[in-house]
Amino acid sequence: MxxxxxxxxxxxxxxxxxxxxxxxxxxxxxxxxxxxxxxxxxxxxxxxxxxxxxxxxxxxxxxxxxxxxxxxxxxxxxxxxxxxxxxxxxxxxxxxxxxxxxxxxxxxxxxxxxxxxxxxxxxxxxxxxxxxxxxxxxxxxxxxxxxxxxxxxxxxxxxSVRTLIGTTRFALDFTLTRDRETGEHQLRLRDYILALAAELSSAHGLKDAFIAELALFGPLHDIGKVGIPDAILLKPGRFEAHEWELMKEHVTLGHSMVARLIHDFRLHNAPGMRTLHDVVAWHHERLDGSGYPYGIRGDAIPLSARIVSTVDVFDALTCQRPYKRPWSLSEAFAHLRTLAGPKLDRDCVDAFCHARSRIEAIWQRHAAGTAPATG
Incomplete structure (x- = not known):
């Protein structure tokens, strides 16, 4: 069950x-x-x-x-x-x-x-x-x-920890207000992350503390999008090449924001900050080095970022965009399989597919608009 x-x-x-x-x-x-x-x-x-x-x-x-x-x-x-x-x-x-x-x-x-x-x-x-x-x-x-x-x-x-938690909720709510699709994407990712991390926990020995950190901070991976101009972020059609390059800057913007947050508020030893940093900085990296913006590869990509990358790709495939139809769940799962190894972490993909029934239930719940509130 x-x-x-x-x-x-x-x-x-x-x-x-x-x-x-x-x-x-x-x-x-x-x-x-x-x-x-x-x-x-x-x-x-x-x-x-x-x-x-x-x-x-x-x-x-x-x-x-x-x-x-x-x-x-x-x-x-x-x-x-x-x-x-x-x-x-x-x-x-x-x-x-x-x-x-x-x-x-x-x-x-x-x-x-x-x-x-x-x-x-x-x-x-x-x-x-x-x-x-x-x-x-x-x-x-x-x-x-x-x-x-x-x-x-x-x-x-x-x-102080409750304040930190409240700050993450504010950031999620702010993103939801500015760009509803990005905000709803974050809510879906939270639930997908929980399902994937739970499936991975036995094989990788993931502790409840790490899973909770990832569920709290993983959905903030796209926080840098607050620095992307509305003309790009909210564009209803496909990006031109130069627009896509501007959109990709959300990673470095987010990385800089988190680094400044940690430095200015002396949060170097605060719980969850390493996880927040890793998912924001590395969530578009790929195992073969073809990701962006830094081109790191393999085990240099932290597990937290590899988990977020897996669910991020799945959500992008299964959601409607002005320039594409949503892929069916079966198509999305099959495509994840083709990415396992060269692009995405194989263990993460295997665990995600193994949790398919739970993933599909989460997808249905959000599609029906019944996802729980963040507050």
Whole structure:
């Protein structure tokens, strides 16, 4: 059975959750320097509706969706009290199903602190200790005093990632407003990317974090088209040769935009920036070096760009243009096969064709105008 279409909010939550373990591991190391019996630090992320918990991420690099039995905040008295009082709370007694589930029998929940910025609840910070070592009251008081500062730092990190996600949504919406076909192309690509990446995940060991990054940033591959004049971008007919050369400049324009964004806002280490850079810069490159604008070839083209290239070609073939009819799905799949190897990544094409039933369902959904919104 084909996997259900993943919603935009779930993609964002998955991406956000996977940015946290590295930060939490550093926080755990800092805490352990003060109190060695602090063995794990974790975060429950809250939904836009703060009554629901969506993901657990921790310093042991676990990222897990919260199961239904623990996701309702009201069913967790300690966590609910923490949010209601907006203050750190002790959690000695495991009376919260969420805390029990996250501890997994290996740790003892010690403290919970709300993660709040500008009145928005992002989730809860959980500090866990060694269950075999009871902490003295003086050390617990010290941690209670320290917890709000730690929670503020984690909340700031979460907010910065949410801002980054919001920026990508704005960019997609802006493109949709200026050129509806380019905008709708981006929405289709998001769903095709998810289907292809899911099919590739077992063979290539793709992690959920990479798939979420690709689903968020892959649709921005054509962001450079905002710099193409309307007379070219919106031309209803086939391009003249000089017009085609101008249109191809959207890659270098987009590459420059992303490079400037990363430099000006010091985003070199920000999550997803490498993926954004790669798909914008390399999505028109081909394995045999015949692509543009740089003519790179083979494995020098990152996997993220090879995935986007595959779905980009398929979407171009199957969509109506003023100068061509849309190819049938069968024609498009057959043509992808001919491109596998010399032009497109063979593994990507094979996986895309293997996921044909899901791809066709996505195509039908968008053709019927029922694709989910980006917001």
């Amino acid at each position: 084909d996997a259900p279409l993943v919603g935009d909010a779930q993609i964002a939550d998955t991406f956000l959750a996977n940015t946290l373990p590295g930060r939490l591991a550093e926080l755990q190391r800092q805490l352990a320097a003060i109190q060695p019996d602090i063995v794990r630090v974790g975060v429950f992320l809250a939904d836009a509706d703060p009554s629901r918990l969506t993901y657990w991420a921790d310093s042991e690099h676990r990222v897990l969706p919260c199961p239904n039995g623990v996701a309702n905040l009201a069913d967790n008295p300690v966590l609910s009290r923490c949010v209601t009082l907006d203050s750190a709370q002790t959690a000695f007694i495991r009376i919260d199903p969420a805390l029990e589930w996250a501890a997994d029998g290996h740790t003892c929940p010690l403290l919970a602190a709300p993660l709040r910025r500008d009145q928005r609840l992002h989730g809860l910070l959980i500090i866990e200790s060694d269950p075999a070592v009871p902490l003295p009251a003086s050390q617990i008081c010290q941690l209670l005093a320290w917890a709000p500062m730690a929670a503020s730092l984690v909340a700031q990190s979460i907010e």
